[in-house]
Amino acid sequence: MSRGRDAATLMAVGLIGLAVAFSLPHLVEVFVLVELTAYIVFAMLALSLALVWGYAGILCFGQSIFFGIGGYAYTLGVMNIGESTLPVALGIALPMLFAAVLGYFLFYGRVSDIYLGVITLCVSLIAYNLINSLSGTEYKIGSVPIGGHNGIPGVPVVNMPGDSSRTFGFEEVFTLSLILLVAVYIGLRALLASQFGKVVVAIRENELRAELLGYDARAYKLVVFVIGAAIAGLAGVLFVNWGSFIGPTVFSIFFSAQIIIWIMVGGLGTLAGAIAGAVFIQWLSTWLGTNKIIDPNIVLGVIFIVLVLLVPKGLQPMLVERFKRRRRSETRSDTRSETNSRLGVP
Amino acid sequence: MSKPPILRTEQVCKRFGGVNAVDGIDFSVAEGELRCIIGPNGAGKSTFFKMLSGQLQPTAGRILFREVDITREERHRIARRGVAIKTQVPNVFDGLSAFENLRIAAARRLDSRGAAELARDILARVEMTAHADRAVGELAHGQRQWIEIGMLLAVDPALVLLDEPTAGMTKEEVARAAAMIRALANQRAVIVVEHDMKFVRMVDANVTVFHQGRILVEGPTDTVLRDTRVRDVYLGKAAH
Numbered sequence: 001m002s003r004g005r006d007a008a009t010l011m012a013v014g015l016i017g018l019a020v021a022f023s024l025p026h027l028v029e030v031f032v033l034v035e036l037t038a039y040i041v042f043a044m045l046a047l048s049l050a051l052v053w054g055y056a057g058i059l060c061f062g063q064s065i066f067f068g069i070g071g072y073a074y075t076l077g078v079m080n081i082g083e084s085t086l087p088v089a090l091g092i093a094l095p096m097l098f099a100a101v102l103g104y105f106l107f108y109g110r111v112s113d114i115y116l117g118v119i120t121l122c123v124s125l126i127a128y129n130l131i132n133s134l135s136g137t138e139y140k141i142g143s144v145p146i147g148g149h150n151g152i153p154g155v156p157v158v159n160m161p162g163d164s165s166r167t168f169g170f171e172e173v174f175t176l177s178l179i180l181l182v183a184v185y186i187g188l189r190a191l192l193a194s195q196f197g198k199v200v201v202a203i204r205e206n207e208l209r210a211e212l213l214g215y216d217a218r219a220y221k222l223v224v225f226v227i228g229a230a231i232a233g234l235a236g237v238l239f240v241n242w243g244s245f246i247g248p249t250v251f252s253i254f255f256s257a258q259i260i261i262w263i264m265v266g267g268l269g270t271l272a273g274a275i276a277g278a279v280f281i282q283w284l285s286t287w288l289g290t291n292k293i294i295d296p297n298i299v300l301g302v303i304f305i306v307l308v309l310l311v312p313k314g315l316q317p318m319l320v321e322r323f324k325r326r327r328r329s330e331t332r333s334d335t336r337s338e339t340n341s342r343l344g345v346p
Numbered sequence: 347m348s349k350p351p352i353l354r355t356e357q358v359c360k361r362f363g364g365v366n367a368v369d370g371i372d373f374s375v376a377e378g379e380l381r382c383i384i385g386p387n388g389a390g391k392s393t394f395f396k397m398l399s400g401q402l403q404p405t406a407g408r409i410l411f412r413e414v415d416i417t418r419e420e421r422h423r424i425a426r427r428g429v430a431i432k433t434q435v436p437n438v439f440d441g442l443s444a445f446e447n448l449r450i451a452a453a454r455r456l457d458s459r460g461a462a463e464l465a466r467d468i469l470a471r472v473e474m475t476a477h478a479d480r481a482v483g484e485l486a487h488g489q490r491q492w493i494e495i496g497m498l499l500a501v502d503p504a505l506v507l508l509d510e511p512t513a514g515m516t517k518e519e520v521a522r523a524a525a526m527i528r529a530l531a532n533q534r535a536v537i538v539v540e541h542d543m544k545f546v547r548m549v550d551a552n553v554t555v556f557h558q559g560r561i562l563v564e565g566p567t568d569t570v571l572r573d574t575r576v577r578d579v580y581l582g583k584a585a586h
Contacts, residue, residue: 195453202450205439212399212437213501214425214454 006193010186017182025171033174037242040177042282043275044235046262047184050274052228054263055192056221057204061117062124063232063259066095068250070233071240075155080142084158088237095233096226103225107218121256128251151247155240177238184231188271200224265307267314276316349376352505352535353398358407360393367393369559370407380531382546383539385556386579391539392434394556395509399431400424428504432511436490440483444474447482447493451500468496487514506530508538512545524548555579
């Protein structure tokens with residue numbers, strides 16, 4: 001019943017996404033596209049943590065590790081090779097590999113939730129300090145200096161696979177990013193609707209019970225963690241393509257904390273909410289930054305506190321509940337007879 | 347007892363710091379047998395159950411399931427061998443619906459259609475159909491117990507461990523639980539830890555009495571409940 005409706009919704013989302021991805025570049029100015037691309041990148045990053053934290057219950061304080069590894073892997077790869085196909089693959093594969101190793105110790109070592117947060121936070125700080133201190137010209141990978149705290153500017157944008165002379169313009173990067181975002185969103189919805197996704201949610205609800213039923217919670221969590229890393233890595237690759245730059249700040253505490261805030265604002269345990277949260281917060285901080293009325297961090301801090309106190313579930317669940325409540329009061333008699341017939345009550 | 351043991355323990359011990367919670371238990375249950383374990387608080391019953399289901403590892407001794415050593419196995423592996431446990435504090439998926447709780451349990455061994463069918467069937471058997479769509483976290487304690495018992499049915503285990511299954515149930519529910527547990531034992535081995543003597547009499551099976559981490563006495567319900575040592579233990583007359 002609802003499964004068919006879900007599939008139809010996803011199909012609609014996919015079609016609208018495609019339509020926007022291909023038509024918008026003809027309709028708006030380039031600088032608007034560039035700004036939108038940034039939102040798309042952050043939305044993708046938000047989705048990765050929405051899966052890992054919101055559905056699997058793994059509070060990873062260092063989701064930006066995978067974002068950063070993805071970005072650096074792409075950057076160093078493309079600047080060495082000169083063609084972008086393999087570097088894009090590396091930008092996804094290396095974060096996955098790193099997540100597999102880190103996650104193995106975290107989950108198979110049965111590290112508790114709080115320590116998992118602490119460890120992931122520390123790992124991102126280690127990455128930050130490590131990259132930060134590699135500014136000397138002697139620190140290179142292949143022929144490309146790592147750049148330390150200066151980062152790496154002038155990173156080539158992706159090209160048509162196999163044809164390094166055909167690099168993407170701003171419009172194409174926008175189109176590519178939006179298509180990938182929609183694809184990741186639909187993919188995650190499908191994953192969560194599958195038996196695998198349902199077991200993941202059950203493990204979040206009660207890990208002991210899931211294991212006593214015979215599900216290996218460690219393996220499920222590890223797989224989710226690695227999928228999350230792949231999405232964050234992809235976001236990192238797109239981030240570099242957006243700004244042609246990568247620096248160690250992607251590993252900073254500020255950046256990691258931001259992802260958590262996006263999700264709390266949008267609603268933990270939702271995908272669309274995470275996207276909305278990322279876009280809203282990024283839009284707001286950009287707007288505040290350009291208008292210079294007040295320091296954006298103060299405003300964001302206040303918003304964060306207000307939301308946590310007044311809307312602890314986040315914006316999306318609140319709106320959905322409002323909507324449902326209104327509909328329920330309109331069609332109360334309807335739903336009752338529907339439930340009764342489903343239960344076989346005349 | 348001619349049937350081979352489904353579960354056997356050899357000198358199982360569990361120490362917490364200086365406390366011997368379980369202190370050398372030799373225990374055996376046959377295929378298809380129904381057994382009650384009773385004993386005062388702190389006798390080591392729940393700790394023993396936790397070791398049988400892999401939630402705790404024994405300090406010493408061996409646990410054998412169908413003559414295979416499972417002492418150091420992961421709990422999901424033990425579950426897959428066919429050991430299912432209802433824990434003392436109900437362990438259910440609070441945020442999920444009653445139906446989904448049972449469906450997840452059934453889906454471990456059935457395809458999606460079969461799992462949904464079995465879940466509906468079990469909901470009817472535990473008389474929870476009316477609450478199918480409610481989150482289990484909103485249900486009363488006794489109802490949550492039924493959901494957890496239903497989850498055990500869904501995985502079709504060879505050995506069922508029930509740790510105080512009737513806590514929080516009404517009188518009628520206790521009688522219903524006793525009948526269901528007796529019915530369960532026709533096809534599989536069941537071990538029940540219980541405090542409620544009325545329930546133990548209703549079940550009327552072999553009883554093992556735990557006291558201070560050891561087995562005090564073992565035998566049919568009548569004999570055991572008439573045993574003066576058992577009475578002393580329960581009335582607190584035992585020498586410390």
